[in-house]
Amino acid sequence: MQSVPCHASCVDEGVGLLRVRGLSVNYPSRVHSPVLALRQLDLEISAGEAVGILGESGCGKSTLALSILGLLPAGARADGSILFRNEELLRLPEARLRRIRGAKISLIHQEPGLALSPVMRVGEQIAEIIGAHRSLKRKARKQEAESILQEVHLTDTKRIYAAYPHQLSGGELHRVAIAQALACRPDLVIADEPTRSLDVTVQGEILGVLQNLKRKFGTALMFITHNPALLIGFTDRVAVMYAGRVVETGSLSRVFGRPLHPYTRGLLELVPRSLRGGDLTAGTRLPAILGGPPDLHCLSPGCAFEPRCSLRTGICRSECPEELMPETDHRVSCFNHGS
Amino acid sequence: MAAEQAAKRAVKPALARVKALSKQYVQRRAFSRTKFVVDALKNVDLEIQPECLTALVGSSGSGKSTLASCLAMLEKADAGEIWFEREEISHCSARELAWLRPKIQMVFQDSAGALNPLFSAAQIIAEPLEVQGRESGRQVRRRACELMEEVGLSADWADRSALAFSGGQRQRLAIARAIALQPTLLILDESLSGLDLVTQAQILNLLADIRVTHSLTYLLISHDLSLVGQVADHIAVMHRGTIIERGTRQEVFGGAQHEHTRELLASTQTLESAFRTARPGMRP
Numbered sequence: 324m325q326s327v328p329c330h331a332s333c334v335d336e337g338v339g340l341l342r343v344r345g346l347s348v349n350y351p352s353r354v355h356s357p358v359l360a361l362r363q364l365d366l367e368i369s370a371g372e373a374v375g376i377l378g379e380s381g382c383g384k385s386t387l388a389l390s391i392l393g394l395l396p397a398g399a400r401a402d403g404s405i406l407f408r409n410e411e412l413l414r415l416p417e418a419r420l421r422r423i424r425g426a427k428i429s430l431i432h433q434e435p436g437l438a439l440s441p442v443m444r445v446g447e448q449i450a451e452i453i454g455a456h457r458s459l460k461r462k463a464r465k466q467e468a469e470s471i472l473q474e475v476h477l478t479d480t481k482r483i484y485a486a487y488p489h490q491l492s493g494g495e496l497h498r499v500a501i502a503q504a505l506a507c508r509p510d511l512v513i514a515d516e517p518t519r520s521l522d523v524t525v526q527g528e529i530l531g532v533l534q535n536l537k538r539k540f541g542t543a544l545m546f547i548t549h550n551p552a553l554l555i556g557f558t559d560r561v562a563v564m565y566a567g568r569v570v571e572t573g574s575l576s577r578v579f580g581r582p583l584h585p586y587t588r589g590l591l592e593l594v595p596r597s598l599r600g601g602d603l604t605a606g607t608r609l610p611a612i613l614g615g616p617p618d619l620h621c622l623s624p625g626c627a628f629e630p631r632c633s634l635r636t637g638i639c640r641s642e643c644p645e646e647l648m649p650e651t652d653h654r655v656s657c658f659n660h661g662s
Numbered sequence: 663m664a665a666e667q668a669a670k671r672a673v674k675p676a677l678a679r680v681k682a683l684s685k686q687y688v689q690r691r692a693f694s695r696t697k698f699v700v701d702a703l704k705n706v707d708l709e710i711q712p713e714c715l716t717a718l719v720g721s722s723g724s725g726k727s728t729l730a731s732c733l734a735m736l737e738k739a740d741a742g743e744i745w746f747e748r749e750e751i752s753h754c755s756a757r758e759l760a761w762l763r764p765k766i767q768m769v770f771q772d773s774a775g776a777l778n779p780l781f782s783a784a785q786i787i788a789e790p791l792e793v794q795g796r797e798s799g800r801q802v803r804r805r806a807c808e809l810m811e812e813v814g815l816s817a818d819w820a821d822r823s824a825l826a827f828s829g830g831q832r833q834r835l836a837i838a839r840a841i842a843l844q845p846t847l848l849i850l851d852e853s854l855s856g857l858d859l860v861t862q863a864q865i866l867n868l869l870a871d872i873r874v875t876h877s878l879t880y881l882l883i884s885h886d887l888s889l890v891g892q893v894a895d896h897i898a899v900m901h902r903g904t905i906i907e908r909g910t911r912q913e914v915f916g917g918a919q920h921e922h923t924r925e926l927l928a929s930t931q932t933l934e935s936a937f938r939t940a941r942p943g944m945r946p
Contacts, residue, residue: 493722520856523885524929552936594859595888596934613864615831
């Protein structure tokens with residue numbers, strides 16, 4: 324297989340909505356050297372495209388979401404570039420950023436129960452966002468909020484609008500959170516593990532709502548998750564993250580059909596298959612990636628996945644693999660991707 | 663081989679048995695005098711076979727955790743019987759239950775909330791040993807370090823605070839603490855939800871290992887059927903305070919009788935089969 328080294332310059336020019344280039348984020352630490360949460364990360368999202376960000380906990384998925392929204396904690400240092408509609412988000416004044424956040428880019432939290440105020444009716448919380456970005460009369464705001472609630476398949480809009488968060492079920496709260504994110508018809512919605520801690524039936528419904536959202540409004544979606552199975556059906560592209568970097572990216576069918584990075588392969592093997600046939604006794608073990616993600620205080624000069632990798636060779640320890648493009652629209656950072 | 667083992671297990675009497683268990687919670691709305699009753703458990707029967715993994719599945723609010731707390735005698739049931747190792751325990755006083763406490767241990771979902779942040783890892787594991795007065799001083803510390811190694815944590819981390827560990831490591835710590843007293847029944851109350859797939863698989867493999875070394879019986883409470891489908895020997899499905907389906911894993915997955923079970927299975931399997939289609943090269 325012929326592998327062509329690929330640099331940022333040879334990226335094909337699409338209708339770029341969001342373009343992240345060489346993004347590095349450090350969290351300073353009093354005791355240790357700074358935590359390198361993101362290292363030279365590149366990512367692109369076109370208008371109306373749904374991209375899945377895949378990786379285990381602690382690999383920088385949420386940091387990426389927060390840096391796009393300009394919500395990194397005080398003290399965190401971000402370098403590189405995040406271009407959104409040709410505006411450099413990293414150097415934008417807070418006042419301008421506030422007009423983008425919520426209106427053009429919005430976030431669906433992991434725990435909508437915590438993201439919503441417990442002392443305010445949920446409908447008013449949606450109307451509040453509309454009021455912050457558009458000059459509408461009170462009544463029009465209410466109408467708008469109710470129509471958004473309908474769009475996320477909440478039929479009983481009058482009751483939901485007037486309810487406090489504690490009066491709603493888990494599934495309803497999730498839909499309210501999605502409605503809130505959609506309130507101003509944003510160009511990009513970032514969903515940070517939106518179905519964590521939901522049971523399967525509700526999870527299916529929420530995924531359905533998100534799929535519809537993309538189809539109906541053409542909103543671009545960045546879907547962060549650790550479970551590859553959740554991306555099926557509505558994400559066009561996948562970016563697999565490890566230790567603050569994208570290690571493999573490409574169309575969903577390519578990455579899932581023929582994963583090149585050993586980490587991606589490991590993740591895909593982990594998707595539960597009920598009735599696998601084994602039982603939980605010694606001898607029959609589930610496939611697992613051994614060990615944990617590396618300590619981001621002190622990374623070795625080599626590939627960050629090397630200690631856990633079954634395909635490692637001598638070069639993996641001393642050198643960091645460059646991004647390669649062995650197939651069109653499929654990039655990978657691994658020396659042994661072919662084996 | 664597996665069939666032989668299963669047959670051997672089946673002959674043994676149940677380790678724990680719950681008969682016609684009922685439990686109600688009386689609640690009151692804020693600023694209102696009217697009370698209303700929530701039937702958390704209605705006439706529940708359940709048997710837990712020794713050295714098996716029994717899974718209790720259901721959507722949130724179906725009564726899974728209430729059943730577990732009643733079984734562990736953390737809550738008193740209103741009516742019904744609870745048998746553990748051939749003894750009826752539901753009417754025992756706290757003193758009479760002293761023998762039982764070490765035998766049933768629980769691991770909760772929110773490990774960060776369940777572990778004392780002011781304690782070091784070794785202290786967390788040592789606490790139950792000290793409370794039971796089984797070992798003393800230096801021995802306790804040594805035992806704690808052994809247990810840490812057993813669950814895959816380095817004994818060098820014995821003096822770290824619980825907060826310095828990651829989610830998966832904290833769950834390992836909670837398991838080490840739970841097995842410190844050599845229990846027979848380990849109740850895992852949503853212990854694996856909230857962990858990513860990598861950590862989930864690692865913890866499940868750890869549970870498989872210690873199940874053999876400690877002859878443990880598991881009661882795994884989960885809302886995730888695809889997780890349960892990988893590891894459970896027996897499955898009980900709960901819905902609105904009752905058990906609507908019981909059987910071996912093959913029985914429940916192969917021929918679910920109740921409509922709600924079929925619904926749960928359908929949503930799980932839709933996701934799984936979609937994934938299989940997207941991944942043609944996957945091994946069967």
